[in-house]
Amino acid sequence: MDRRDFLSLAAVGGGAVFVASLPGCGSLAGTDKSAGTDFYFVQLSDIHWGYKGPANPEAMVTLGKAVATVNALDIQPDFIVFTGDLTHTTDDPGERRRRMNEFKSIVADLKVSNIRFMPGEHDASLDRGMAFKEIFGATHYRFDHKGVHFLALDNVSDPGTKLGDEQLAWMGEELDKLDKAAPLVVLAHRPLFDLVPKWDWATRDGARALALLQPFQKVTVFYGHIHQEHHHMTGHIAHHSAKSLIFPLPAPGSQDKPTPVLWDPAMPYRGLGFREVDANPAAASYVINEFPVLRT
Template sequence: MKKDLDRRRFLKIAGTSMGVGALYTVWPSLGRSAEAAELARRLGAKTGEKPTPFTFAQLSDAHVGFDGPIGTRALERAVATINGLPRRPDLVLFTGDLTHDTEKPGEHAARMSLFREISGRLQVAKVYHVPGEHDAGLDGGELFRSVFGPTSYSFDHRGVHFIALDNVSRAKPEVGAEQRAWLAKDLSRFHATTPIVVFTHRPLFDLRPDWEWFTSDGDEVMNLLAPYENVTVLYGHIHREDHHTIGHAQHFAARSLCFAFPDPDKFEDKKAIPFDKDQPFKNLGLRVIDRTAGSAAETVRVQDVELAMSELSGTEGFDQLLKPATF
């Protein structure tokens, strides 16, 4: 039993919720067994880096250009909140719908430019993006690629392999055969215990198909990821927090920076939660890490990238504690 526990004391990705989006911390666990050391060595050989502590943030669904009462205020507040953190994230991942689509000539490009201006205030080393359907649905992602670069790609950071997947640029909501072939080749380079973070826009499982909360070939994508024991999928699109465990994969959705949708288990119709002028940022959130020394060694397993979250929201500054919640 002790040997198995030591093997699992390897890596943790943890996050807490506070405001608009999500912030995660990744760190090696406290296990010092020979087997844990060998896992670290193998991972470093594959990625070229040892797994060392770092923090990254997820923001989603800013919908710059959407005709609503929030405008860009939530995005601007999220940027300021991240910049004010005592421990600055290494990375920020935007999981789609950076902008709201429009057919007015030149207007969509202007909205992307405004998004870049605001997000450019982030004081972090790297910012990565994937498109949402409102970024890429009208032109198959052509404008998005001209502004932000490829819609699917991968990179390594401090011993974790990150994969950006595009499930919105095609005629139907799918990753598609070509991208799946690329994903299979990309994954083939890594050992089964490699920590993998996938970030995309739509959920890669059937969360609520009648609300368009699905990816048509999500099962095929997850089959490619199934051999890997340490997978986290981060997505947006649903404008609310959500957590599902499917096989070895943990799936997490972030709140939006624009408006929120209700719990799909409690409502038949997909309608945004009404805006409350007295609580303008209600249901918009940002996750902030609360790392507790010593706890990681007892709770983390290599095969599950566990994210322990505490939900916070706010009426003025995204900083009013409502209730703790641990998954």
């Protein structure tokens, strides 16, 4: 563990899981994160702002605590990405927009100004992303950062849990512009592979997206939706899911339906958290550090 990792851990007072030994990841010990092309970003997912229920009786304060925890990191990330389900679903279009604006107001307190937003099905499936686009912008896009290409996909606005022909065509066009040896990070809400299709933990045309990614030598996918840490390989492509900031869900396929794990008053934020991703573009390697949200 280098000095930056140690100080980050001390800042939040919690533990981290280093997954550098996983396929698709590598160690960055001893590198200077503030210089050169190395960098790190923070992923937060599945906030469900507006949720009220027994799975998290403190739902109104969890997001604020997460913002404060990220702001307390010793070295601030280059950017922050929210990988979907920013808000909890509602049939009322006015309430949907109110929740999105409240969410946006709270995360405006983050010290980092470079924030990327992506929709989840709770944000976008009922209106095909209309409200999300009004408040946050595009639902899928590409950007580059210090030698790494990022592709943010939308597999939630289509209520059929698909990317769709139009987006897949756009994805192919964007990928055609890139060097197949360059590091590529894909961001999505749902998993692109079939994790548990009966739970909606899949993308119906995800295999087509993975086929487009297959020629690239260094691909890593970060996603949300399943409210827990999970790691998977499809060929040489590594997939890493993020924890939720509202409630955990059961292990994949472990029961009939993915109902929230019961709230434990003795361990109120168990299973909730966010992650840092340290990137070394020269080696196309990543170290993933998992952080808890603490009750203070």
